[in-house]
Every structure is written in C-alpha cells, then in structure tokens.
Amino acid sequence: MPLVSMRQLLDEAAKGGYGVGAFNVNNMEQIQSIMEAARETKSPVIIQASRGARAYSQDRFLYHLMIAATEIYPEIPTVLHLDHGNSVETCKSAIDMGFTSVMMDGSLMADGKTPSSFEYNVDVTRQVVELAHAKGVTVEGEIGCLGGIEDGHGAGVDGLSHLTDPEQAVEFVKQTGLDALAIAIGTSHGAYKFSSKPTGETLKMARLIEIHNRLPGTHLVMHGSSSVPKDLQDIINQYGGKLKPTWGVPVEEIQLGIKNGVRKINVDTDNRLAITGAIRKVFMEKPEEFDPRSYLKPAREAMKKVVALRMTQFGQAGHAGDYAPIPLEEMARRYEAVAV
Numbered sequence: 001m002p003l004v005s006m007r008q009l010l011d012e013a014a015k016g017g018y019g020v021g022a023f024n025v026n027n028m029e030q031i032q033s034i035m036e037a038a039r040e041t042k043s044p045v046i047i048q049a050s051r052g053a054r055a056y057s058q059d060r061f062l063y064h065l066m067i068a069a070t071e072i073y074p075e076i077p078t079v080l081h082l083d084h085g086n087s088v089e090t091c092k093s094a095i096d097m098g099f100t101s102v103m104m105d106g107s108l109m110a111d112g113k114t115p116s117s118f119e120y121n122v123d124v125t126r127q128v129v130e131l132a133h134a135k136g137v138t139v140e141g142e143i144g145c146l147g148g149i150e151d152g153h154g155a156g157v158d159g160l161s162h163l164t165d166p167e168q169a170v171e172f173v174k175q176t177g178l179d180a181l182a183i184a185i186g187t188s189h190g191a192y193k194f195s196s197k198p199t200g201e202t203l204k205m206a207r208l209i210e211i212h213n214r215l216p217g218t219h220l221v222m223h224g225s226s227s228v229p230k231d232l233q234d235i236i237n238q239y240g241g242k243l244k245p246t247w248g249v250p251v252e253e254i255q256l257g258i259k260n261g262v263r264k265i266n267v268d269t270d271n272r273l274a275i276t277g278a279i280r281k282v283f284m285e286k287p288e289e290f291d292p293r294s295y296l297k298p299a300r301e302a303m304k305k306v307v308a309l310r311m312t313q314f315g316q317a318g319h320a321g322d323y324a325p326i327p328l329e330e331m332a333r334r335y336e337a338v339a340v
C-alpha cells in the first residue's frame with residue numbers, strides 16, 4: 001500500500017469513533033518500533049517528523065525509510081506527516097518530498113517562537129491548504145498556542161496562556177478549509193507538562209468539548225499528549241537518570257477527547273522515555289557491551305510496547321484492514337469538486 005493521506009485515516013477514525021496516535025520519529029529504529037506495533041495491533045498509523053527530525057535525519061533518509069515501511073508492512077495504512085511546519089516554504093518542501101500530510105503551525109510566526117495574529121495564521125494556513133489540496137495532501141492547522149518548547153519550536157509560555165478561543169476556531173476552520181485542527185487546552189510539549197496530576201483547572205477538557213460542539217465535523221488534534229507514565233520515569237532514574245517528577249495527559253482524558261471529536265493524538269515524550277530507559281538499563285547492567293545493537297534492540301522493543309499500548313487505548317487497533325487507500329490524485333479531485 002502506498003503512503004496514504006491523513007484525511008482518509010481521520011475520516012475513517014471519525015466513522016469508527018476512535019483516535020489515531022501520531023508518533024514522532026528521527027531514525028530507523030523508531031520507524032521500525034511503530035510499524036511493528038501497528039502490525040501486532042492491526043492499526044492504521046501516522047508517523048510524523050518535525051523540522052528538527054528532518055534536519056537530524058537529512059530528510060531524504062527518513063523519506064526512503066518510510067517507503068521501506070510501506071513495502072515491508074503493505075497491510076498497514078501509513079501516513080507521513082510534517083509536525084509543526086513553521087512556514088509555507090517548509091510545508092511545500094515536505095509536500096515536494098512526498099509527505100502525505102503537513103501541519104502549518106501559523107499560531108506562531110516563522111521563527112517558531114512568537115505568537116502570531118489571527119489574520120497571519122489564516123493567511124499562511126490558507127496558502128498551504130491551496131497548494132496541499134491540489135496534490136491531495138492533508139493539512140493540519142493550529143489555533144491557540146501550546147505550552148513549552150520542543151526542538152526549538154514553541155512560544156515557551158505555560159499551557160494556559162494562549163488557550164484556543166472556540167469562536168475563533170469556528171472562524172479559522174471556515175476561512176482556511178483545513179482538514180484537522182490542533183487546539184490548545186493546557187497541554188505542553190516535552191516531558192514537563194504538569195507539576196501535579198492535571199485537573200479541570202490545568203487541562204481544559206471542557207474547552208475541548210465546547211469546540212467540538214461548535215465544530216462537530218472537524219477532526220481535532222491533541223498535541224503534547226504523552227502520558228509520561230511514572231514507570232517509564234522510574235526506569236530512567238533507577239539507572240542513573242535525573243528526571244524531575246512530572247505528569248502528562250492521563251489516557252482517560254485522551255479517551256474523553258476521542259469521544260468528543262479528537263481523531264489525532266500526538267505522542268513523542270513517552271517513546272523517548274522508553275528508549276532512554278532501555279538504553280540506560282543496558283549501560284548500567286552490562287558495562288562491558290559496546291555493540292550498539294545490544295542497547296538499540298531493547299530500546300526498539302521498549303518503544304514498540306508503548307506504541308502498541310497507545311494504539312489499543314486510542315481504539316485504532318484492529319482497524320488497519322477496514323479500507324483500501326485512496327490515491328492522492330483522487331483526494332485532489334475530491335478537494336477540487338468541493339471547492340468549485
């Protein structure tokens with residue numbers, strides 16, 4: 001199966017009432033972890049790369065690894081998505097490379113740091129929608145700003161200072177014609193999301209439900225949605241790490257989101273924790289080892305376990321065989337028909 005559009009995966013998820021995890025990658029082992037978890041759980045899958053990941057991997061390596069994934073796992077509908085594109089040019093370069101979905105994060109200026117105006121956001125997102133849809137590629141936009149900074153991207157504010165305004169969200173979807181909308185409800189990127197278990201005061205699920213009620217046909221996206229489980233933190237600290245206590249987004253809150261229009265859930269930190277914990281354990285227990293495979297294999301296995309668990313919790317498990325891929329050219333024709 002060729003790489004498929006994210007729009008198709010999210011439309012199917014909406015029909016089936018489930019969510020789809022979007023997992024970040026930088027290298028071969030992470031792609032393998034996700035694809036193995038997808039095969040084991042029979043899940044459609046979104047693999048995403050940030051600008052930092054594209055730079056780290058020289059993104060042609062990443063692209064060809066993804067092509068390998070479609071050859072080795074032909075039964076899995078697989079999306080290659082650009083996470084947090086900072087400009088129209090960045091999104092265009094991803095589309096030209098063969099990404100089947102892009103995020104234009106116009107909630108920040110092109111520096112990836114300064115919160116932008118609503119008009120700027122509409123303008124750049126609209127431009128990306130035009131050039132992406134002409135090729136059948138999916139577009140995710142963002143309204144409101146997430147907390148934290150990751151890969152140099154983020155306003156560096158706390159998660160509550162730029163929450164999504166439901167009224168603006170409606171207007172934004174109308175004016176841009178995007179496929180999926182990332183909203184800010186108190187979450188942050190990185191490992192340090194909440195300093196205690198989140199409550200309705202810090203994680204605004206009520207806001208999410210309000211947005212869904214006003215935009216029932218829009219696929220919502222939760223960013224910064226690792227759960228940062230204590231057992232993964234403990235493994236790192238047990239083997240010489242120094243993580244400070246931290247809390248993520250509880251899985252049951254994500255599941256509440258999925259009942260209320262959330263179709264894509266971004267997870268990165270949990271996988272990073274799993275990988276690092278597994279590597280630290282080998283280094284500590286077998287200091288004589290120096291073959292990179294001796295620690296990369298357990299790291300890959302640890303990440304696969306986390307991904308498979310999330311796929312099951314989000315409900316995408318079992319749905320890989322539900323549908324045949326719609327070619328991007330056909331997606332482009334559909335967008336054109338709606339636009340006319």
Ligand SMILES: [Zn+2]
Pocket residue numbers: 084146189223224266
């Ligand atoms: Zn994000």
